[in-house]
Amino acid sequence: MTYEEILTRYEPVIGLETHVELGTRTKMFCGCKTDFGAEPNTQVCPVCLALPGALPVANRAGIEATIRIGLALNCDIAEWCRMARKNYFYPDMPKNFQTSQYDEPLCTDGYVDVTVDGKEYRIGIERVHLEEDTGKTLHVGGATGRIHGATESLVDYNRAGIPLVEIVTKPVPGLGALAPEIAKAYVAELRDIIRSLDVSDVRMEQGSMRCDVNTSLNRPGEEWGTRTETKNVNSLRSVERAVRSEIIRQSGILDEGGKIFQETRHFQETTGDTRPGRSKETATDYRYFPEPDLVPIAPDPAWVAELKAALPEKPSAKRARLREEWGMSELDMQSATNAGAVELIEETIAAGASPAGARKWWLGELARRANEQGIELAEVGATPAQVAALQKLVDDGKLNDKLARQVLEGVVAGEGEPAAVMTARGLEVVNDTGALTAAVDEAIAANPDIAAKIRDGKVAAAGALVGAVMKTTRGQADAKTVRELILERLGV
Amino acid sequence: MTDLTRMSAADLSKLITAKEVSAVEVATAHLDRISAVDDRVHAFLHVDREGALEAAARVDRGEVTGPLAGVPIAVKDVVTTKGIPTTAASKILEGWKPPYDATIVERLKKAGMPILGKTNMDEFAMGSSTEYSAYGPTNNPWDLGRIPGGSGGGSAAALAAYEAPLAIGTDTGGSIRQPGAVTGTVGAKPTYGGTSRYGLIAFSSSLDTPGPCARTVEDAALLHAVIAGHDPRDSTSIPQPVPDVVAAARLGKQGDLSGVKLGVVKEFTGDGSEPGVSAAFKDSLEALVKLGAEIVEVSCPNFQYALPAYYLIAPSECSSNLARFDGVRYGLREGDDGNRSLEEVMSLTREAGFGAEVKRRIIIGTYALSSGYYDAYYGQAQKVRTLITRDFQSAFEKVDVLVSPTTPFVAFPFGSRTSDPYQMYLADLFTIPTNLYGGPAISVPCGLSEGLPVGFQIMAPTMADDRMYRVAAALESAVGTLTPPAL
Numbered sequence: 005m006t007y008e009e010i011l012t013r014y015e016p017v018i019g020l021e022t023h024v025e026l027g028t029r030t031k032m033f034c035g036c037k038t039d040f041g042a043e044p045n046t047q048v049c050p051v052c053l054a055l056p057g058a059l060p061v062a063n064r065a066g067i068e069a070t071i072r073i074g075l076a077l078n079c080d081i082a083e084w085c086r087m088a089r090k091n092y093f094y095p096d097m098p099k100n101f102q103t104s105q106y107d108e109p110l111c112t113d114g115y116v117d118v119t120v121d122g123k124e125y126r127i128g129i130e131r132v133h134l135e136e137d138t139g140k141t142l143h144v145g146g147a148t149g150r151i152h153g154a155t156e157s158l159v160d161y162n163r164a165g166i167p168l169v170e171i172v173t174k175p176v177p178g179l180g181a182l183a184p185e186i187a188k189a190y191v192a193e194l195r196d197i198i199r200s201l202d203v204s205d206v207r208m209e210q211g212s213m214r215c216d217v218n219t220s221l222n223r224p225g226e227e228w229g230t231r232t233e234t235k236n237v238n239s240l241r242s243v244e245r246a247v248r249s250e251i252i253r254q255s256g257i258l259d260e261g262g263k264i265f266q267e268t269r270h271f272q273e274t275t276g277d278t279r280p281g282r283s284k285e286t287a288t289d290y291r292y293f294p295e296p297d298l299v300p301i302a303p304d305p306a307w308v309a310e311l312k313a314a315l316p317e318k319p320s321a322k323r324a325r326l327r328e329e330w331g332m333s334e335l336d337m338q339s340a341t342n343a344g345a346v347e348l349i350e351e352t353i354a355a356g357a358s359p360a361g362a363r364k365w366w367l368g369e370l371a372r373r374a375n376e377q378g379i380e381l382a383e384v385g386a387t388p389a390q391v392a393a394l395q396k397l398v399d400d401g402k403l404n405d406k407l408a409r410q411v412l413e414g415v416v417a418g419e420g421e422p423a424a425v426m427t428a429r430g431l432e433v434v435n436d437t438g439a440l441t442a443a444v445d446e447a448i449a450a451n452p453d454i455a456a457k458i459r460d461g462k463v464a465a466a467g468a469l470v471g472a473v474m475k476t477t478r479g480q481a482d483a484k485t486v487r488e489l490i491l492e493r494l495g496v
Numbered sequence: 497m498t499d500l501t502r503m504s505a506a507d508l509s510k511l512i513t514a515k516e517v518s519a520v521e522v523a524t525a526h527l528d529r530i531s532a533v534d535d536r537v538h539a540f541l542h543v544d545r546e547g548a549l550e551a552a553a554r555v556d557r558g559e560v561t562g563p564l565a566g567v568p569i570a571v572k573d574v575v576t577t578k579g580i581p582t583t584a585a586s587k588i589l590e591g592w593k594p595p596y597d598a599t600i601v602e603r604l605k606k607a608g609m610p611i612l613g614k615t616n617m618d619e620f621a622m623g624s625s626t627e628y629s630a631y632g633p634t635n636n637p638w639d640l641g642r643i644p645g646g647s648g649g650g651s652a653a654a655l656a657a658y659e660a661p662l663a664i665g666t667d668t669g670g671s672i673r674q675p676g677a678v679t680g681t682v683g684a685k686p687t688y689g690g691t692s693r694y695g696l697i698a699f700s701s702s703l704d705t706p707g708p709c710a711r712t713v714e715d716a717a718l719l720h721a722v723i724a725g726h727d728p729r730d731s732t733s734i735p736q737p738v739p740d741v742v743a744a745a746r747l748g749k750q751g752d753l754s755g756v757k758l759g760v761v762k763e764f765t766g767d768g769s770e771p772g773v774s775a776a777f778k779d780s781l782e783a784l785v786k787l788g789a790e791i792v793e794v795s796c797p798n799f800q801y802a803l804p805a806y807y808l809i810a811p812s813e814c815s816s817n818l819a820r821f822d823g824v825r826y827g828l829r830e831g832d833d834g835n836r837s838l839e840e841v842m843s844l845t846r847e848a849g850f851g852a853e854v855k856r857r858i859i860i861g862t863y864a865l866s867s868g869y870y871d872a873y874y875g876q877a878q879k880v881r882t883l884i885t886r887d888f889q890s891a892f893e894k895v896d897v898l899v900s901p902t903t904p905f906v907a908f909p910f911g912s913r914t915s916d917p918y919q920m921y922l923a924d925l926f927t928i929p930t931n932l933y934g935g936p937a938i939s940v941p942c943g944l945s946e947g948l949p950v951g952f953q954i955m956a957p958t959m960a961d962d963r964m965y966r967v968a969a970a971l972e973s974a975v976g977t978l979t980p981p982a983l
Contacts, residue, residue, distance in 0.1 A: 055576075055594065056576065057694065058694070061731045098825070291867070293865055
């Protein structure tokens with residue numbers, strides 16, 4: 005049974021719940037720092053450890069970021085709402101309740117438009133609400149780092165209390181076979197929007213953005229099926245695979261007349277399958293109630309209007325505009341977006357480079373380096389201004405492509421600005437005809453056969469002599485000048 | 497020289513400021529008194545002799561000054577004190593030393609008030625008799641066979657036994673006022689949000705209010721002024737100036753209440769109170785009329801639902817607030833022998849760590865908040881709370897303050913109500929409406945019934961704490977203070 009055949013008999017309904025860790029300087033309900041990777045339990049205080057008597061106070065920056073996300077997703081912003089307590093037990097959750105939002109979310113009823121295969125799809129947003137993260141449990145003494153076989157469990161509360169925003173879509177029916185691709189495109193679009201707001205680094209691999217994927221299947225014309233929830237999917241590709249594998253798995257059960265149980269499932273990165281987790285048959289009663297330790301949130305409508313007016317250009321609109329301005333193909337633009345290069349290219353052009361020049365360095369040499377080192381393009385070690393300066397040296401004929409790559413290497417290694425690196429490494433193109441004539445004559449003398457061919461009119465053979473001259477001048481000669489000299493010396 | 501332990505805080509302060517006595521002498525006198533009588537009263541769970549004397553010495557060296565500098569104080573054990581054990585009278589926190597001070601404790605220290613120690617209470621402030629302390633009850637200095645009220649029985653008894661001139665209490669449903677009433681002392685619940693809850697081990701967050709316990713109204717006002725005021729660490733703390741309660745108390749002391757309208761709550765004057773309590777209350781009203789006050793009967797029809805609403809809201813919040821006591825980070829941990837699951841360790845810890853009343857309320861609250869019952873119980877109770885607030889608001893359109901007895905009965909003998917929780921809950925019948933509303937209220941001694949103190953309650957609109965102090969001081973000037981029998 006192929007995937008396409010399955011989709012002729014079943015209609016998928018998907019829904020996504022995305023958690024985004026906000027990049028606020030301090031935690032949501034206390035003044036502790038939020039630096040990633042700090043020593044365990046060094047960013048904690050009585051409040052985030054839930055010591056007896058400690059009380060939360062809401063971080064305005066967290067509320068502001070949530071409202072901006074809501075506005076960017078076309079949501080209505082509540083004029084008055086409250087935080088709620090979600091009561092459940094977990095060893096790394098200090099209060100044994102999570103301060104979250106329940107029936108009074110800060111943002112409701114928005115949408116995100118995504119384009120797949122040239123067609124636009126609208127994904128409805130049910131709600132955007134604010135909550136706090138938990139700590140992390142580490143199991144030590146065992147071979148695997150898992151709880152089985154561990155001799156001790158240690159808890160790191162540094163992450164406890166970091167603001168999280170949860171973005172919940174409405175159930176999305178009618179996507180057919182494209183459901184997995186559209187789910188992926190939605191998460192990508194969401195990531196770009198949030199990145200453009202500068203409220204989170206939205207790194208799925210570091211867990212600052214995590215996705216739960218809900219999938220159900222129904223036969224055409226029938227009611228929606230029972231959904232499963234695949235937890236903590238942590239890459240765009242996995243979002244797509246998780247939806248697809250759930251569609252295949254559920255159709256297999258339904259084909260045999262079986263029933264889908266509402267349950268939590270876990271995505272297996274290695275196999276692309278989902279495995280069962282906690283059954284929802286014994287659903288937890290979270291005993292939600294309004295958080296009495298926090299005053300209600302009542303954002304001033306004037307402030308919300310101000311935030312709305314100051315929203316950055318939508319990434320999709322910006323991409324379309326820039327693609328036009330830069331004369332790039334859809335595919336090039338896509339890879340620039342995926343590499344996080346759009347802003348860098350933009351700044352490089354602003355610093356004086358041509359769009360083609362800027363694109364060449366960021367999507368070529370620098371993207372390759374970032375990839376090799378597993379880092380973000382922005383961290384690769386060159387600034388847009390440096391890239392623009394480099395390209396100008398090429399445009400001015402002071403560097404050729406090969407030499408420019410060597411200069412860039414020096415820039416990335418921290419040897420200084422492009423012009424300085426060029427001088428220090430002695431990489432400038434040699435245009436001095438006198439010095440080149442000797443090298444050309446030498447090449448002609450060493451390759452009499454080729455010289456004869458050229459004299460006979462086979463001008464294309466000159467390339468071989470150019471190569472030989474480049475070799476003796478270690479690439480520093482200007483190829484165009486060399487070629488002209490060769491033809492001149494051979495009297496062609 | 498007169499006995500320093502018998503003096504009011506205001507008088508002690510005068511002597512210390514005039515350098516007629518040293519703060520160390522004052523602290524020593526109280527510490528010695530504690531040593532002499534506390535084995536019979538058991539007002540204290542922990543005495544910090546060293547810390548108190550050190551703080552007193554700083555005052556004597558002139559390092560700290562202020563209206564109450566050098567006046568010692570006892571602090572209810574539900575308020576965190578850095579480095580001093582804080583247990584909320586529960587086994588689950590036995591020996592826990594907080595790494596930080598509650599905001600009100602910071603303010604006491606800044607004011608130069610030596611902290612004598614931590615006072616006994618009902619476990620996690622749940623109770624009306626201090627019989628639910630995990631460390632044994634406190635005895636009422638008026639009759640050692642009777643309860644000192646609850647949950648702040650330790651703080652009230654410490655005052656009545658002259659072990660401390662001032663104490664800190666917390667009031668969730670009457671835990672400052674009811675012990676004040678049954679020990680013949682003054683207890684004030686400030687406006688909710690007027691005093692910071694930061695560092696107060698939470699029982700019911702939307703109700704808990706720390707406040708002053710004293711032997712005179714002026715002393716209570718002086719302490720109120722030290723601890724009240726906005727605290728950015730408590731989101732529910734009110735960012736407004738504190739009313740001048742000290743001036744109001746001094747004004748009231750002059751005994752003139754002309755033009756002041758006192759509302760008598762009709763629903764509180766019917767049955768329910770002991771005859772002696774009703775009589776003392778009536779006599780006090782007459783005394784207040786003589787000072788020029790006008791008595792107006794007002795109806796607050798929803799007050800009759802306050803008790804059931806409270807006994808849904810408070811346990812609901814407590815079931816969530818006490819969830820943090822799980823044996824993971826601090827306090828007791830039972831059964832962690834390497835062979836038991838997390839759930840088993842948590843369960844054994846709570847089984848051993850929480851007393852019966854605490855468990856009862858956690859179970860009630862868990863039930864009331866559960867999804868199938870939320871609307872019927874918690875939701876309904878919140879609606880009642882709104883109605884009670886409206887009762888107060890409409891009453892305060894007609895009168896300046898509301899008055900009632902503080903408790904329907906005087907101190908009862910130990911064990912007489914523990915077998916019937918509902919009988920115990922009735923002790924807070926008159927005090928609870930104010931907590932649901934959030935306004936301030938005070939209990940002032942107003943006479944005796946069967947040789948035991950009776951309390952008079954004055955309730956005011958939110959942030960009108962000064963108004964209640966004025967009436968309270970006037971009443972005190974008319975009926976005098978009470979002196980317990982010698983221990």
